[in-house]
Amino acid sequence: MANYPLTKTGLSKLRSKLEHRVTAAQREAAIRVNLYLLNFGYHAVLPSGPGGKNGNGWSCYYAANWNCTVNGIDRSVLAPARSIFDAGKDEYAGDLYEKQSGGWVRNLNRVKPGDVITVTNSVYYGRWLNDGGLEFLTFNTEASPNRFLELAEDDLRSNVAQVVSSAVMEVK
């Protein structure tokens, strides 16, 4: 780390750098959580239709609605451009990431110190997908809990050193 003189300007520069590093760490953490959740979703989706046997209840409709917002909660719900039944999951995954990265990654680059980043998904049946339970809101008949929120939190906790070090590398 560079040396900063103990003057008003020097301290102000130090403060600014530290603030930018914290912001970069926030951004890295949000991206990591979001990518974990997207990745989880792709692996949980099985190519089957109504009446077929589904995986853990994820749908591309659900996966398409993960988002990162700054200073607010995104309550909008997108309808995916392409149905799961028309394309393989890998093909869809590529589309989704491209679509998402256009929006939220651009927003994250504008984060200022003190801003709050929220990773959201406003699809109404999210709680059931996470917690499981005997609910028949969709055509899925499996009731397994996914617990993707807890798993994403654990992934972030386990890799926090990596998140911080990449934030430090980002703001030299």
Added chain:
Amino acid sequence: MMDEWAIVRGIRKRVVAAAEIDPETRLKVLGSSFDPKNLSFWVEEHLVGGNLTRFSNHRSGCSAFMVQYYFYTAAGKSQREAELAAGKVTAEFDPADPEKSSVSVAGYEVELKKISVSRDQNSRNSAVIVLFSFEVVDHAG
């Protein structure tokens, strides 16, 4: 490779003893042909698993290995039995007490880190959901 089901069986033994339920007639686990039809109370077990980490000393483990239990009550029946069983199970484990937090499974260090309890209800049944989060270290790698 970590034998996840061996760990789950170790946890199940403690849960069944604490809840004082008959595993043949009240417990639904993966692969069993258990049918809860006509039952007013039953327990369902789900393995969630966790993010496997490989350590530099060739061991592996999970910092949050999750197993979830549902204590179901059929709609219109008293929830007393489910609530009592869930209460007994959560009292059996305590992350702050070394005697109550470890589960004995051969070859694995299994330590309870967190218990979270939530409730869910729909037109068919109501459930007390108990989620156990364990830290597991596999000595064999």
